[in-house]
Amino acid sequence: QVQLVQSGAEVKKPGASVKVSCRASGYSFIRNWIHWVRQAPGQGLEWVGIINPDGGITIYGQRFQGRVMLTADTSTSTVYMEVSSLRSEDTAVYYCARDHSRDGVTWWFDPWGLGTLVTVSS
Amino acid sequence: SSELTQDPAVSVALGQTVRITCQGDSLRMYYASWYQQKPGQAPLLVIYDKNSRPSGIPDRFSGSSSGNTASLTITGAQAGDEADYYCFCRDSSVNQWVFGGGTKLTVL
Numbered sequence: 267q268v269q270l271v272q273s274g275a276e277v278k279k280p281g282a283s284v285k286v287s288c289r290a291s292g293y294s295f296i297r298n299w300i301h302w303v304r305q306a307p308g309q310g311l312e313w314v315g316i317i318n319p320d321g322g323i324t325i326y327g328q329r330f331q332g333r334v335m336l337t338a339d340t341s342t343s344t345v346y347m348e349v350s351s352l353r354s355e356d357t358a359v360y361y362c363a364r365d366h367s368r369d370g371v372t373w374w375f376d377p378w379g380l381g382t383l384v385t386v387s388s
Numbered sequence: 389s390s391e392l393t394q395d396p397a398v399s400v401a402l403g404q405t406v407r408i409t410c411q412g413d414s415l416r417m418y419y420a421s422w423y424q425q426k427p428g429q430a431p432l433l434v435i436y437d438k439n440s441r442p443s444g445i446p447d448r449f450s451g452s453s454s455g456n457t458a459s460l461t462i463t464g465a466q467a468g469d470e471a472d473y474y475c476f477c478r479d480s481s482v483n484q485w486v487f488g489g490g491t492k493l494t495v496l
């Protein structure tokens with residue numbers, strides 16, 4: 267079945283970087299874009315960015331421009347999200363999710379990874 | 389950028405019908421998708437492409453859209469439907485995507 271398996275929890279100090287992975291299986295990796303979404307403790311979902319694994323085109327949320335980098339490795343069917351210059355407000359669960367769309371009028375995510383908790387603390 | 393606005397909290401009596409709404413200018417151009425999230429779990433797709441349900445989602449969940457408002461309706465709410473619900477759509481003003489703020493559904 268289609269699965270997205272994310273890497274384990276991370277604890278980082280302010281100013282450091284973190285790289286979270288999302289390995290896809292059960293479908294042709296290059297067929298679907300992958301989104302990243304984050305959720306701070308007790309807060310709602312926030313869209314981070316999207317990557318096309320076939321060619322590496324990326325689009326980032328305005329809040330994440332310049333501080334988040336998405337990459338893809340087609341040899342391992344894995345997408346990576348690197349967040350630099352971490353601050354306490356980046357403490358959150360980060361999810362990857364497979365993109366679906368129709369005719370440029372609607373988008374949806376299915377499935378989602380289980381999430382990776384990134385804690386930023388001195 | 390555009391925003392999607394949801395009521396923070398909604399309640400419904402067991403077995404009754406509840407509508408959760410999502411408002412935003414982007415919804416005049418694009419259809420929303422809807423996600424259910426229970427505590428400690430990843431979000432789960434419940435409605436996509438305006439009013440389609442993934443396999444395994446009960447038919448008591450339905451979606452609709454009119455003007456700048458998308459709606460998720462649960463007909464005959466069950467205790468297991470208690471969760472946070474989020475709408476999602478492409479932003480019509482910038483090349484990004486956006487979530488609504490979420491609605492916490494309580495089943496009484």
